[in-house]
Amino acid sequence: MIPAEPNPILITCAKGLADLLRAEVEALGYEIDSQHETGVIITAGWRDVMRLNLHLRTAFNVLWLLKSFDCRSPKRLYNRVQTVPWERLIPPDGYLSVVSKVETPSVDNSMFANVRVKDAIVDRMNEIVGRRPDSGPERTGIVVNLYWKDHRAWLYLNTSGIKLSDRSYRKLPHDAPMQESLAAGVMLATGYDGTQPLLCPMCGSGTLAIEAALIAAGRAPGLLRTHFAFTQLKTHDEEVWQQLRREAQKLSRKKRPSAPIMASDLSAGAVQAARKNAMTAGVEHRIEFRICDFAETPVPDQPGLIVMNPEYGKRLGETEVLKETYRRIGDFFKQRCPGWTGYVFTGNLELAKQIGLSASRRTPFWNAEIECRLLKFELYRGSQRTPKGVATS
Numbered sequence: 001m002i003p004a005e006p007n008p009i010l011i012t013c014a015k016g017l018a019d020l021l022r023a024e025v026e027a028l029g030y031e032i033d034s035q036h037e038t039g040v041i042i043t044a045g046w047r048d049v050m051r052l053n054l055h056l057r058t059a060f061n062v063l064w065l066l067k068s069f070d071c072r073s074p075k076r077l078y079n080r081v082q083t084v085p086w087e088r089l090i091p092p093d094g095y096l097s098v099v100s101k102v103e104t105p106s107v108d109n110s111m112f113a114n115v116r117v118k119d120a121i122v123d124r125m126n127e128i129v130g131r132r133p134d135s136g137p138e139r140t141g142i143v144v145n146l147y148w149k150d151h152r153a154w155l156y157l158n159t160s161g162i163k164l165s166d167r168s169y170r171k172l173p174h175d176a177p178m179q180e181s182l183a184a185g186v187m188l189a190t191g192y193d194g195t196q197p198l199l200c201p202m203c204g205s206g207t208l209a210i211e212a213a214l215i216a217a218g219r220a221p222g223l224l225r226t227h228f229a230f231t232q233l234k235t236h237d238e239e240v241w242q243q244l245r246r247e248a249q250k251l252s253r254k255k256r257p258s259a260p261i262m263a264s265d266l267s268a269g270a271v272q273a274a275r276k277n278a279m280t281a282g283v284e285h286r287i288e289f290r291i292c293d294f295a296e297t298p299v300p301d302q303p304g305l306i307v308m309n310p311e312y313g314k315r316l317g318e319t320e321v322l323k324e325t326y327r328r329i330g331d332f333f334k335q336r337c338p339g340w341t342g343y344v345f346t347g348n349l350e351l352a353k354q355i356g357l358s359a360s361r362r363t364p365f366w367n368a369e370i371e372c373r374l375l376k377f378e379l380y381r382g383s384q385r386t387p388k389g390v391a392t393s
Contacts, residue, residue, distance in 0.1 A: 002046050002064075002089075002235050009049060010063040010156060012039040014165075016366040017058045017185045024056055024188075049159050049230060050244050054222035057184035057211070060163045063145055063156035071153035073106050074116050077146075081120035081155060089157070089233055092131035095141030096121060099158065102148045117146050117155075143229045161229030168225050169281035170205060178309060178345075180221075182367060183207040187215055189363050189374055190305055190343055194218075196259050197304030199340075201294030201332075203263035206274025206287070208307055213261055213283035219252040224281060259304065264290040264297045295332045303339040312347040312370065319351065326354035333357060338381040347372040 013021045015038050022032055022040050028051070033041045039060075044052075052062045069080045090096060098121075100113040107113050121144070122132040133141070143158035165181035178186075187208065192198060194216025200209040214221055222228075223245065230236060265271050271291050278284040290297065294308065308329060313319040333342045334357065346352050347370040352359075361376035 002233075004045070006043045006045050008033070008065040009042050009044055009052070010039055010065065010154075011042070011052065011056070012060040012063065013058055014038065014060065014179070014182060014185075014366060016364055016372075017181065020185045020188050021056070021058045024058055025052070028052070028055060047240055047244070050228075050241055053160055053164065053228050053230070054244055054248055055220045056164060057215070057221050058181050058188070059160075060165060060181065061145075061158050061160040062164075063158055066155045066157055068152065068154045070151060071104075071106070071148060072151050074112070077113065077148070077153060078116050078120045080153070081117050082124050084121075084124075084155070086121045087125050087128045089235060090121070090125065090133055090142050091232070091234055092125060092129050092133060094133040094232060095138070096133045096135040096144070097137055097139050097141065098135070098144045098146065099139075100146040100148065102146075104148050104150055106151075107148070113146055113148060117144060139229065140227070141229070141232050157229075157233075159228065159230040161232075162227065164222070164225075166225075167221050167281065169210065170207065170277050171280055177205045178207045178367065180207060180211060182365065183211040184215070184221070185365065186307065186309075186343075186345055186374055187212045189365075190307060190341075190376075192216075192305055192307075194259060197300050197302055198259070198261045199297055199299065199304070199306045200261070200263040200308070201265075201297045201306070202308050202310055203265045203274050203289075204270050204309070206263055206270075206277050206289075208309060209261055209263035209274065209287050210278050210281050210283055212307075213278070213286040214281065216258070216261070216286060217252055217283060219282075220248040223248055223252070258286065259302075260288060260300060261286055262288045262290065262297065264292050264294065266291070266293050295328055295336070299336050299340070303341075305341050305343065306333070306337060307343045307345070309345045310351075313351060319348070322348075322351055323354050326351045327356065330355040330357050333377055333379050337379045340379045342377040342379050344375045344377070345372060346375070349373060 030042045098114045098117045100110040102110040102113045126132045139161040143161045145156040145158045147154045165179050167180045268291050271289050275289050313322040357377050359375040360378050363374040365372045
């Protein structure tokens with residue numbers, strides 16, 4: 001059922017991360033066949049599926065193409081899905097979930113498409129093996145993805161299951177935590193590689209600092225997870241999987257530069273959460289935590305990177321209060337951080353103007369449905385505040 005020869009693989013990501021995902025995939029030695037807004041497509045083998053799940057930092061899911069076909073009705077969908085030999089893939093006592101994205105005049109409800117795919121799979125298994133797997137929304141077993149656009153459908157095995165952005169280390173999320181894959185993307189966009197000092201004031205639950213520490217350690221993020229959907233398949237090769245894990249562990253054990261990482265927050269609860277999450281991720285020893293106002297964060301003599309993720313402010317009253325915070329960020333950069341490179345990740349470009357410094361680069365990102373920018377500030381010694389109203393969008 002799983003072919004020995006290379007096969008199309010769709011690797012998905014959040015909107016705004018496709019370029020960074022592409023760079024990651026290419027760094028692992030793969031050629032990109034095509035790229036779109038939320039993913040890339042490559043051609044590779046099943047061993048590569050496991051390797052990609054293990055190593056990718058900015059991805060959501062690794063999807064193995066089972067079949068693509070002309071599809072003009074729910075009946076056609078059911079019939080074509082039934083031609084796949086599911087009994088060779090899914091244990092009869094397993095668990096099945098179906099995820100659909102539907103943009104076709106044939107169906108106006110993706111839940112209906114989910115049901116038709118599920119019915120086709122379990123009906124075939126009932127007919128051939130006399131048993132059928134349980135099914136539901138949880139991605140804890142076999143996961144099948146359907147993309148149905150106009151009159152074309154693509155059927156995939158979702159080999160990740162639960163999104164790869166769930167690293168399993170964030171036990172205490174604190175307030176409005178940044179998703180792990182987005183935090184990794186932000187750190188990769190700064191060029192951080194672990195060789196330069198890193199400050200993460202306003203650290204919240206510590207996701208930026210923890211993802212940075214994983215990058216610095218060369219640790220594959222998939223080593224933190226205990227579950228991948230591909231391990232539930234009847235065809236799963238546990239020996240190959242454990243070999244890939246051992247190879248990844250050897251890479252992370254190699255001696256690497258250990259420039260300091262400091263994470264600080266005014267909230268003792270946030271620092272407690274960040275420390276606990278770092279401990280779960282196995283990188284607590286790489287991060288120094290402090291409870292302090294961001295402007296009081298100790299700044300080492302050796303310049304490096306400062307990455308901040310201040311609140312965006314959703315209501316007028318919050319925005320007015322946050323103006324002073326953003327002004328203080330500009331003062332902190334100017335007065336305390338000459339020679340450093342500052343980054344501010346924000347979803348409020350009007351507030352960003354209050355920083356009062358001219359951004360040398362503005363990288364677009366999306367945090368869920370919020371359009372954001374990662375603003376880069378070259379903090380030259382003697383740099384001066386620019387007039388209010390300087391465009392940073």
